[in-house]
Amino acid sequence: MKKTVLVIDDDRVFNALLVKNFQRMGLEPVSAASWREAEKLLTQHEPDLILLDFRLPDADCERLLPLLAAQYPVIVLTGFGTIRNAVSMIQLGASEYLTKPVDLAELELTVSRVLETAALRQTLEHYRKRVNQDQSALVGDSKEMRDVHSLIDAVAPTDVTVLIQGESGTGKEMAARAVHERSPRGDRALVIVDSCGLQEQLFESELFGHERGAFTGADQQKKGLIEEAAGGSLFLDEIGEIPPAIQAKLLRVIETGTFRRLGGTKTLRADVRFIVASNRDLLGMSKNGSFRSDLYYRLSSFIITLPPLRERREDIPALARHFLDSFRKTEAKELTPETLKRLLAYDWPGNVRELRNTVERGFILSRGARKILPDHLAFIPGLVSGNNDTTLQYGFEPTLEDIERDYFSKLLVKYGGNRQKAAAALGISERHAYRLIVKYQLSDL
Template sequence: MTITATDILNAKILIVDDQEPNVTLLEQLLLESGYTRVTTTMDPQAVCDLNAENHYDLVLLDLQMPRMDGFEVMAALKADDPADYLPVLVLTAQPGHKLQALQSGAKDFISKPFDLVEVKTRIHNMLEVRLLYKQLESSNDTLEDTVQKRTAELLRINLQCTEEIEERKKAEASLQGTYTEIKQLKDKLQAENVYLQQEVARQFNFDEIIGNSQLLSQVFHQVEQVAPMNATVLLLGETGTGKGLVARAIHSRNARKKSPLITVDCTTLPATLIESELFGRERGAFTGSDSKQIGRFELADGGTLFLDEIGEMPLEMQAKLLRVIQDGEFERLGSPHTIKVDVRIIAATNRNLIDEVRNGKFREDLYYRLNVFPITLPPLRQRKEDIPLLVNHFVAKFNKKIGKQINIVSNAAQNTLQQHHWPGNVRELESAIERAVILSAGTSLQILDRFDSFDKRVSSNDRFDGVNRRVPREEPSVKTLVELEHEHIINVLQQTNWRIEGQQGAAVILGLNPSTLRARMRKYGIVRH
């Protein structure tokens, strides 16, 4: 802030005195000193109007005037504009008036008779202060204005922010609502999905066999073709693929369905008892046989005999079996009488019978007798599209059995199940779902099993190619299926501390019947050390 000499010389000055010589002297002095805007009056009553019109920077005011003295003029100026700082320089010859004048608002005084140097100096100083004050006031106004504008701007921004925050909160609340709604819809959809899948399963099931894959449909078609006839059927496929179910489906689609379907599980029968089990025996036929026994062939007369795991049948029995299949004739143990029966044969095996024939473990002639109409059950890993239907079927089955209400199978759970290789096929899947239903809390199925990578290697050793041919192994360096099976059984048995049966037993984990597992253990010579 600076005040220049020009600013001072351009300041507005009013000289008020009823004595003309004084007025002239002062005016003359100021004009000679370079002041450009000097006004004079000898009428004190005109001062307020003149000031209102011209806004003076300095008033040189005589105190002793008729009609209105200097004190009254100062009072009137103050009354007009109490906030305005209008410097008044009083001109007085009375020393006693000086103090009174300062108390009445005068800023300074000049004694009469005038000392012209003093007059000039005082006027100059007062104007400098006056102009500085005005500059300060104007800067204050600008500053205040800026502060006001900035405050208004900040208030506006603040308001805008508050509105935006409110809007964001509303949007978040609405998003949260939408998310909850989507979640509810998703749960509902999943529940409906389970229900619909069950409906679909009902449409696609074939008796008790669930699945709508291309591969399984081919099996259904073959069953439809062969079931009404009496031809022998050979069911091939890995363990747990549903050979037992297919045998029942064939029987139930034949006129023989009114007669029984008798099953012989060749793995569970000790070699010494197979013959009497199949053909019966007379009392005393051998030591300890003190009662007559009707064999399964006789029991199945007019119906169907299902020879499960035929590959396990001892060689000497295979010859006798061939005769019954060819001629429908046999004798009970210890009886010379030939019995004739009308039995339809369905045989099943998870072994490669051609290999068994090659290795001299299965009679070739029996193989050809049985292999009239082979049906190969595809492993589950080759028809993964059946997994969702099967999962829902088993969830519903075990919900009912265990008394749970699981109705959601999440995509994550489905994915886990889809990724597994299922060496134990549907039986393994069934056990996994039973375990999951038991362990799941709430209404969503939780898959807690950790399926390891062991089974991945099995797929490269698939034994059946769908038409009962041996599939050449692609990687000669990998272990054989037999080696893997042997190794895996030992691993699982060690895990279960050699427990075979029950929920925690090795048979459930391997997806095998306990009797089948025992047969395999015998076959591989696996014993607990």
């Protein structure tokens, strides 16, 4: 896509020269001979770069520059007579400055560099956001997962909107990342939007941005996530939760590739690939009217469905090993055959996420032991059959401390208060057991 450069200079000959030069460079120049003209153009275009003559007849550029530079990369052009030093230009926000008469080779170099820096900055921002996020690839070699992979590979190179469906914890977000990463946009930003729980207007301005004064409290123009994601992809999670009014606007962006900021009049181009996900039955919702059917039909042109884990149990061993590997710091741990058997038999209503959590807890509760025993999984309801007296059940998501306290106290009860036995069952030292007893005040058990 061609980059747009806005040239603001009242010297028409020079202006035309720049325009011609930019066209030759494969850019899309837009030119203004005054600030008034430029202001008007800015309501229709969203330039990637502005070249600003520092001496305009109708504007005080010293005041104008910081405002423009807050939104766009700006290269300042100064006449020889009005020379100001580079530092003060840069302090006002300019990316670069050039002195007239401008050497065309230097101009070209400077423009390319500034455009490149702006693109780099976006990429950098993207990587900064990605730090600490789990980037590991989708694990699993079942027929079902191989089908998922080939769908991802097929659709990734296109700009087609993708709908990812599947129960909670099946890996929808991971699949969305894979679509993005395997696409030509893969080294640009992937912006993730969780559609849950945001109030309508807030959500709308998050997504589309707003102009100054669009609503009470909008005292500054703000770019929306669609603009943040320019060149990259936008992942809309839980799309079934989006309010109807926004569903309509979303459909418009997807269909036309254009949108407007809240309170804005200029039509902006959305250079974005949409990936959406839902764990709800969107088709059913579109039939009963709680999800716009026109949006559903638009989204349903390419659906990737992630099968529940219980329908691809053969992936369980590889997944469990993968997670065990990711938790280890030094020593390798493994599941005993019996433990694996339990994992294979379980139904995993929480899918891969639940498996991951289970393996993590087993990893922690096995402490110094190299092997993870079925008993180390004992607190997962239904996971351990038979000896149920140390099974824990929670109506909430327990913290590790909850689990440690409850499990240890159950062990103490089971072994009639024998610390040595309880400690052995937990794989901890007697001293450690004693500390737990003090910590949780379990001395009565």
